[in-house]
Amino acid sequence: MAELELVGLSKRYGRDLVLDDVSLSVQEGELVTVLGQSGSGKTTMLRSIAGFVTPSGGDVLVHGRSVLNAPINQRGIGIVFQNYALFPHLSVRQNVGYGLRVRRLPRHEIRERVDRELDRVMLTPYADRKPGQLSGGQQQRVAVARALVLRPRIVLFDEPFSNLDAMLRESLRRELRDLQKRLRFTAMFVTHDQREAMALADRVAVMRGGRLVQMGAPTDVYERPAHRAIAELLGRANLLDCEPATGEDGRALLRWRGHTLRTDDDLAGAGADPCVLLRPEYVAVRPGAPDPPAPNQLGGVLSSVEYHGSSRLAVITEPGGGTLLADLRAGPADPYLAPGDPVTASWPAAAVRVIGS
Structure with a gap:
């Protein structure tokens, strides 16, 4: 059974059909990148999965169960935002444990779970530092740990590298892929950068005009694009x-x-x-x-x-x-x-x- 499944997902804003009958599945432990230009519907799809947008039609299934009517914090989905959204005045430990405190878990349980996640992402020595004292890669790991500490089934990434220079993007991309492979969490990563999409993914989902136009392994999509618009999107041709x-x-x-x-x-x-x-x-x-x-x-x-x-x-x-x-x-x-x-x-x-x- 797929960890995440979209079934005929659609979204309208007035007369504009932004998301058009999108169906796809993500398997447990898989990282799927969603690639598309601005206006392709990729961000609307991600926000519909997370619960920030209410779809006009279709369904979102997590481990076979619909989450459309579930509150955001009960969907079993974590999200890493474009700017990581870390609290600059809180320590690494406090940032990672923030969601657990909001849920009013016992203090000892918060401590245990935060310590475990910091160890998993290799940030224990930096637990008492503020985000401003960390490198870009370390900040990324704090954002991932904050998502994983809530024990989600799936982690969504909303173009987290889009504002960074090319060298840093490449370094953080490798760090994220290594982390995802090691911890084996299921992930969906939205991007408009074809190099990023191809380098990160187990499979690439290509969006165009609100529709899913092709999905497959990076080599298959690159070597065998379904039509010329996809070929142009995936590098020089x-x-x-x-x-x-x-x-x-x-x-x-x-x-x-x-x-x-x-x-x-x-x-x-x-x-x-x-x-x-x-x-x-x-x-x-x-x-x-x-x-x-x-x-x-x-x-x-x-x-x-x-x-x-x-x-x-x-x-x-x-x-x-x-x-x-x-x-x-x-x-x-x-x-x-x-x-x-x-x-x-x-x-x-x-x-x-x-x-x-």
């Missing part, structure tokens, strides 16, 4: 509008701006105007023009190169004016390529993915 064709050997293939593309995908249901996804990391680039022309290969001119440290993003313009993105991996053996150089781009058939438009 070459999206090529192709035409179906037939090779001399009778094999089905594709043509893009006069170039021949072979794919390992089944083209039987590709339709009259198939869209191809070709990720830049699968495009190899070498100096010089191709000779002779071959499938999955084209010649062009290097229009620009962006330096990204471990890689360089190249834009290749083919003779007809079409452009192709390629990742050039940095390394001592790589040939130096500069804008204006003639180049040949090539890629394997397995990298040519036919997706919906």
Whole structure:
């Protein structure tokens, strides 16, 4: 049985349908990230699960039982807010125990439960410090401990890293994932950052226009997006509008701006105007023009190169004016390529993915 299940969840604000018939499940000990742009419905979904928003339709089940009519503090759900919402004037111990004091538990039980959670998140030496005396990662662990001390079945994360710089986000992301794996709590994490969503998740749920448009393992969603809008949301992509064709050997293939593309995908249901996804990391680039022309290969001119440290993003313009993105991996053996150089781009058939438009 799923730890958390949404069944046809919907929410209207007047005529606006913000959440549209969303159904998904999260298994015990699983971390699911919910990815979407602003206005996709992801935050409304999270707030509906927590009890801050009353859905217009559908249900929220925790371990098979509806919690729609349950008060927020009786749903078995903890939440870590975007800014952690720690009380700056209270110590770590007092922050973690705040919810237990509100519930008027006996003092000795509060002490025992707080001590246990501080030990689990490795913050016992910092119990008497104020939040302002802690690092970002330590503050995150205080927020998680404060949620876990209430013994929730599920912990929700509402974009907790959105206001942080890239280096700190990456560090805290690793800390959170390690903590979740070690403590094995069930979690849902809302974000608009595709790198964050892919790095954290056991599974990714992609939201668009209030609907759940795809859900699966990060590799599946990245490599096999259901349509081009998802491909664009999940990192850099070459999206090529192709035409179906037939090779001399009778094999089905594709043509893009006069170039021949072979794919390992089944083209039987590709339709009259198939869209191809070709990720830049699968495009190899070498100096010089191709000779002779071959499938999955084209010649062009290097229009620009962006330096990204471990890689360089190249834009290749083919003779007809079409452009192709390629990742050039940095390394001592790589040939130096500069804008204006003639180049040949090539890629394997397995990298040519036919997706919906």
